[in-house]
Amino acid sequence: MNVIAIQMHFKRNLLAYIAALPMALTVFVAYMGTMFWSVRLSFSSSRMLPKNDFVGFVQYERLFNTSRWISSLENLLLIAFLFLVICFVLGFLLSIFIDQKIKAESFFRTVFLFPYAMSFIVTGLVWQWIFNPQLGVQKTVQALGWDSFQFDWIVNPDMVLYTVVIAAVWQGAGLVMALLLAGLRGIDEDLWKATKIDGIPAWRVYISIILPMLRPMIITTVVLLSISIIKMYDVVVAMTGGGPGVASEVPAKFIMDNLFERANIGIATAASTVMLTTILCLIAPFIYSNYIKKQGR
Amino acid sequence: MLSISPTNLKFASKRASSIQMQWGRIGIYGFLLVTALFFLLPLYVMLVTSFKELDEIRLSSIFALPQDVSWDYWKVAWSSACTGLECNGLQVGFWNSVQILIPSVIISVMFGAINGYALSFWKIKGANILFACLLLGAFIPYQVFIYPLIRVYAEIGIYGTLTGVVVSHVIFGMPIMTLLFRNYYSTLPIELFNAARIDGAGFFKVFFIIMLPMSTPIIIVAVIMQVTNIWNDFLIGLVFAGNDNLPMTVQLNNIVNTTTGERAYNVNMAATILTSLVPLIIYVASGRWFVRGIASGSVKG
Structure with a gap:
């Protein structure tokens, strides 16, 4: 292209460029700019106040010597694993059963998805209430006569993570159901006729044929769920506050506490850089294959 | 036999x-x-x-x-429950949330529509890369952006103000909104656009006369998604709103998890229901539109 052609291009599309300006500003200033700033700060000696020096990986060393950070990572791994598996299995089962031409289908769909419309704060508070040993399920069962009944998970450091998983599954399983149901509805009826003639049992069909066919939906679902888990913050704040002790601490909350309560900018930005790197590795191939390659004009 | x-x-x-x-x-x-x-x-x-x-x-x-x-406890929750020393109930947070919600939804949907339109019909150099970076932003935890953003906001004087929260919601809602509209517009025939261009219509004329009237379904989906997301937001409100504009979710958490005095569980539960009422009503009333939003967007910020 020569200079005149380039000039022509910009002149003809000038307004489009101007209209894209807010988007460019958001990307370059609000996302990239702040991201690099955060990463930059993680290599400085900042504590209460940001500093401009360069100290290498000192903050990262401090970070990974902080037992609270290590346990928050371990907690997150356990929560993520259980949440993904349970959410997916439950959501897939629900979508299969709802797809069996059942009665009251829209009632069931509405019930399974409504928690997804609730905020994490509400989710956390309700489940905190149900799990409360003095007033919730434990007390109710004990009052029925089973005096030794124990259900104190939410105040038990070994079990508290499972209560968080239950609350998170309650909120997220409906999403899996809705997305996979949409996938199931798109499958050709002829497939079922063919497998019926061949006498293949239904469960085999679902596992060996349908599941691979739903691959794109499954990838989307897993990515969505993983992201929501890595970002997990509100539900823990509302439900356990990270406790008892640090038994339900999660990375997102660790960063917020270090930023605002402990005034420890260096560690907080180092931790957020670790989170950022993890997410980027998880997500970049997904974005490329799902949104850029396929849907471009 | x-x-x-x-x-x-x-x-x-x-x-x-x-x-x-x-x-x-x-x-x-x-x-x-x-x-x-x-x-x-x-x-x-x-x-x-x-x-x-x-x-x-x-x-x-x-x-x-x-x-x-x-309904006593509901009334208490609404008009006299305490957060710290102030006892004006959840209504304060409710009205704050409404004030945050309305401009945030309008502006973010508008930007989403214009971005989506520009990306799918206009030849902008580097558009794909820009869009990819924007989407990437939807997945990154807010914690990465928060500290520098606070500094920028403080510098230009919008930290802890209504403007600050609204700007944040627009920034963080932009990926999903842009994605929704881009995907919708790329299903429209390009001939439509070309015909209008040949007739001499410019960027905004094509947008307002041809594209916008055809966008009603996707606008409904976008509004439903943004209203739910913004109403349910906790983190952005907590960090950027400042004490005078705390949204309902933050105030709810303050009321329930306050450590002073006897815990009024009945009031807390009434307050919790009140806070989830808006998204619940939207969910029940919108029905399949809500699901459609999840399916077509598939990126929740």
Whole structure:
């Protein structure tokens, strides 16, 4: 292209460029700019106040010597694993059963998805209430006569993570159901006729044929769920506050506490850089294959 | 007399399989009903608790129905529950949330529409890369952006103001909004656009006269998504709103998890229901539109 052609291009599309300006500003200033700033700060000696020096990986060393950070990572791994598996299995089962031409289908769909419309704060508070040993399920069962009944998970450091998983599954399983149901509805009826003639049992069909066919939906679902888990913050704040002790601490909350309560900018930005790197590795191939390659004009 | 003829056999096996089918149906409904109970349980517990007296809460089962229904605790939750020293109830947070919600939704949907339109019909150099970076932003935890953004906001004087929260919602809502509209517009025939261009219509004329009138369905989806997302937001409100504009979710958490005084569980539950009312109503009223938003967007910020 020569200079005149380039000039022509910009002149003809000038307004489009101007209209894209807010988007460019958001990307370059609000996302990239702040991201690099955060990463930059993680290599400085900042504590209460940001500093401009360069100290290498000192903050990262401090970070990974902080037992609270290590346990928050371990907690997150356990929560993520259980949440993904349970959410997916439950959501897939629900979508299969709802797809069996059942009665009251829209009632069931509405019930399974409504928690997804609730905020994490509400989710956390309700489940905190149900799990409360003095007033919730434990007390109710004990009052029925089973005096030794124990259900104190939410105040038990070994079990508290499972209560968080239950609350998170309650909120997220409906999403899996809705997305996979949409996938199931798109499958050709002829497939079922063919497998019926061949006498293949239904469960085999679902596992060996349908599941691979739903691959794109499954990838989307897993990515969505993983992201929501890595970002997990509100539900823990509302439900356990990270406790008892640090038994339900999660990375997102660790960063917020270090930023605002402990005034420890260096560690907080180092931790957020670790989170950022993890997410980027998880997500970049997904974005490329799902949104850029396929849907471009 | 019992003779084993092929027809009899066939009949027997058919009956056996239909009995099996029936058990299968019972299993399906059983599983769905039990799961539905699990999903409805928290809602039920919230509701009954919000009507009980404190003594009743201590004595009765968490699942028991309230002895009598009074709206007293709802009124307390709405107009006189305390956060710290102020006792003006959740209504403060409600109106703050409304004030945050309206401009945030309008501006972010508008930007989404214009971005989507520009990306799918106009040849902008580097558009794909820009869009990829924008989407990437949807997945990155807010914690990465928060500290520098606070500094920038403080510098230009919008930290802790209504403008600050609205700008943040627009920034963080932009990826999903742009994605929705871009995907929608790329299903429209390009000939439509070309024809309008040949007739000499410019960027905004094509947008307002041709594209916008065809966008009603996707605008509905976008508004539903943004209203739910912004209403349910906790983190952005907590960090950027400042004490005078705290949204309902933040205030709810402050009311419930306050450490001073006796815990009024009935008021807390009423407050929790009140906070989830807006998204619940939208969810029930919008029905399939809500699902459509999830399916077509598939990126929740």
